[in-house]
Amino acid sequence: MTLLTAxxxxxxxxxxxxxxxxxxxxxxxxxxxxxxxxxxxxxxxxLVFAAAVLGQLPHTAMITVSVMALTALAIxxxxxxxxxxxxxxxxxxxxxxxxxxxxxxLLVSNVKQGNRDYSRVTDLIAExxxxxxxxxxxxxxxxxxxxxxxxRFRHIAxxxxxxxxxxxxxxxxxxxxxxxxxxxxxxxxxxxxxVTLPGGQDVRIVAIHPEPPLPTRxxxxxxxxxxxxxxxxxxxxxxxxxxxxxxxxAWSRTTRRxxxxxxxxxPRQGRGFFNSFDARRWYMxxxxxxxxHSLRFELVDMERLPFVGSDHFPMFYRFALTEADNxxxxxxxxxxxxxxxxxxxxxxxQRNRPPVGTDWE
Numbered sequence: 001m002t003l004l005t006a007x008x009x010x011x012x013x014x015x016x017x018x019x020x021x022x023x024x025x026x027x028x029x030x031x032x033x034x035x036x037x038x039x040x041x042x043x044x045x046x047l048v049f050a051a052a053v054l055g056q057l058p059h060t061a062m063i064t065v066s067v068m069a070l071t072a073l074a075i076x077x078x079x080x081x082x083x084x085x086x087x088x089x090x091x092x093x094x095x096x097x098x099x100x101x102x103x104x105x106l107l108v109s110n111v112k113q114g115n116r117d118y119s120r121v122t123d124l125i126a127e128x129x130x131x132x133x134x135x136x137x138x139x140x141x142x143x144x145x146x147x148x149x150x151x152r153f154r155h156i157a158x159x160x161x162x163x164x165x166x167x168x169x170x171x172x173x174x175x176x177x178x179x180x181x182x183x184x185x186x187x188x189x190x191x192x193x194x195v196t197l198p199g200g201q202d203v204r205i206v207a208i209h210p211e212p213p214l215p216t217r218x219x220x221x222x223x224x225x226x227x228x229x230x231x232x233x234x235x236x237x238x239x240x241x242x243x244x245x246x247x248x249x250a251w252s253r254t255t256r257r258x259x260x261x262x263x264x265x266x267p268r269q270g271r272g273f274f275n276s277f278d279a280r281r282w283y284m285x286x287x288x289x290x291x292x293h294s295l296r297f298e299l300v301d302m303e304r305l306p307f308v309g310s311d312h313f314p315m316f317y318r319f320a321l322t323e324a325d326n327x328x329x330x331x332x333x334x335x336x337x338x339x340x341x342x343x344x345x346x347x348x349x350q351r352n353r354p355p356v357g358t359d360w361e
Contacts, residue, residue: 002057004051004057005057005058005065008048008051008055008057008061009061009065011044011048011069012045012052012064012065012066012068015041015044015045015048015068015069015072016068016069016071016072018034018037018041019071019072019075019076020075021034022034022253025253027218027219027220027223027344028217028219029214029215029217029219030215030216032213032219032254033213033215035248035251035252035253036249036286037284037286038076038079038080038251038286039076039080039273039275039285040283040284041072041076042073042076042077042080045072045073045076046069046073048069049066049069049070052065052066052069079251080251082251082269083250083268083271083272083273083287084272084273085271087270088269088270088328089269089270089271089328090265090270090327090328090330091265091266091269091293091297091298091299091327092298092299092324092326092327093298093299094298094300094319094320094322096322098300098318101321101322102197102199102201102320102322103318103319103320103321104131104132104173104195104197104203104241104321105129105131105132105316105317105318106130106131106132106133106134106205106241106243106291106316106318106319107124107125107128107130107132107133107134107314107315107316108133108243108244108289108291108314108315108316109124109133109134109135109136109305109310109312109315110135110137110209110245110277110289110310110311111135111136111137111142111309111310112309112310112361113137113138113142113162113164113361114361115309117308117309118142118145118146120308120309121135121146121308121309121314122146122148122149124306124308125146125149125150128305129172130316131171131173132172132173132195132205133153133168133169133170133171134167134169134170134243134244135167135168136165136166136167136209136244136245137164137165137166137209137310137361138160138161138167138168139160139161139162139166140160140162142166143158143160143166143168146168150168152172153170153171154171154172154173154174154175155171155174155178156168156169156170157169157170157175157178157179157180157191157193159180159189159191161187161189163187163355163357163358164358164360164361165187165188165209165355165358166189167180167189167190167191167207167209169191169193169205171193171195173195173197173198174195174196175193175194175195175196176193176194176195176196176202177193178191178192178194179192179193183208183225183229184221184224184225184228184348184349185211185221185225185353185355187355187358188209188225188355189209190207190208190209190225190229190244192204192205192206193205194238197321199321201239202238203239203240203241204236204238204239204240204241205241205242206229206232206241206242206243207244208225208226208229208243208244208246209246209247210222210225210226210246210247210248211247211355211357212247212356212357213247213248213356217356220344220347220351221348221355221356222246222254223344224344224345224347224348224349225348226246226248226254226255226258227254227257227258227261227344227345228341228345229258230261230262230341231261231262231345233261233264234261234262234333236294239293239294239296239321240264240293240294241291241293241294241297241319242264242290242291242292242293243290243291243292243317244289245289245290245312246288246290247288248290249286249287249288250268250273250287250290257340257341258292259292260331260333260334260337261337261338261341263295263329263333264292264294265292265293265294265295265297265327265328265329265330266290266330267291267299267302268302271302273286273287274287274302274315275287275313276289276312276313276315277289277311277312277313278312279310279311279312279313288312289312289315291315291317293319295325295327295329296321296322296323297320297322297327298320298324299317299318299319299320300319300320301316302315302316303315303316303317
């Protein structure tokens with residue numbers, strides 16, 4: 001066996017294993033971490049297949065490598081194709097005049113606690129002038145640095161923390177209510193508020209930042225918070241937006257279950273990946289920062305913003321609140337969805353442990 005043949009056999013086998021492992025329904029970081037790099041596996045699989053065909057490998061080796069690479073490619077495409085323009089969109093593009101509609105804009109950014117390039121973020125706030133600004137991984141230093149800029153906002157709900165789970169929500173619009181909540185872990189906050197739009201309509205906004213997955217730990221903390229918020233959203237009577245760094249990808253088992261439970265929509269479907277992490281490495285990126293919304297919203301625009309010193313790109317969104325029925329709802333919730341959500345949440349509620357990553361910064 002030549003060196004080239006050995007390399008291609010190993011790479012194709014790794015791609016196939018990385019494609020099959022996430023199919024195992026196990027809530028452990030060692031398995032769930034393979035949900036993330038699907039785009040990278042697609043790229044490697046294509047290169048391996050091309051090299052097998054063009055590299056004059058022995059016939060048996062070429063067939064073996066090609067089958068493994070193409071199988072891996074097919075599995076990965078099933079998950080990522082819905083986030084490309086060849087797929088249908090869930091969220092309709094708003095066709096009216098945004099200046100005459102009930103439009104809400106949101107700037108959402110994980111600033112990275114150890115990043116001290118405050119001016120890039122404050123400049124971005126001044127440039128975009130969002131109605132709602134949400135920041136994650138904000139410690140007291142970040143809160144003080146943002147305070148002069150955020151003083152132009154009408155309301156601020158802040159929970160600065162030094163454990164990488166701090167959060168700030170600022171609103172130029174009136175907030176009828178706002179609460180910092182600790183849904184499942186006393187060290188992991190979320191923020192829920194009711195925003196009143198200029199036309200008088202009320203909208204619920206929930207910002208969350210659950211734990212990241214680690215190969216050495218289960219993912220119950222992350223999954224439980226995401227699914228609990230999904231169940232809460234399903235019972236909300238107001239138009240709803242859920243956003244934040246979910247530490248999960250758009251095509252994961254948990255995120256898809258969240259959408260079925262919550263009945264919320266993903267505006268990326270049929271449009272693009274909008275890879276927000278890792279901002280420092282172009283070759284290791286995936287969609288980690290999310291926004292989901294109820295049926296009454298239509299998309300005005302959605303944009304990944306420039307680098308601000310963090311490992312996440314900021315995201316900017318504008319939605320119009322309408323009475324139209326142009327959106328495509330997600331698949332219906334199944335009995336298995338509700339049972340698994342209840343089981344995961346119940347298990348996590350019984351545990352008393354520190355969250356992942358409190359010592360990373």
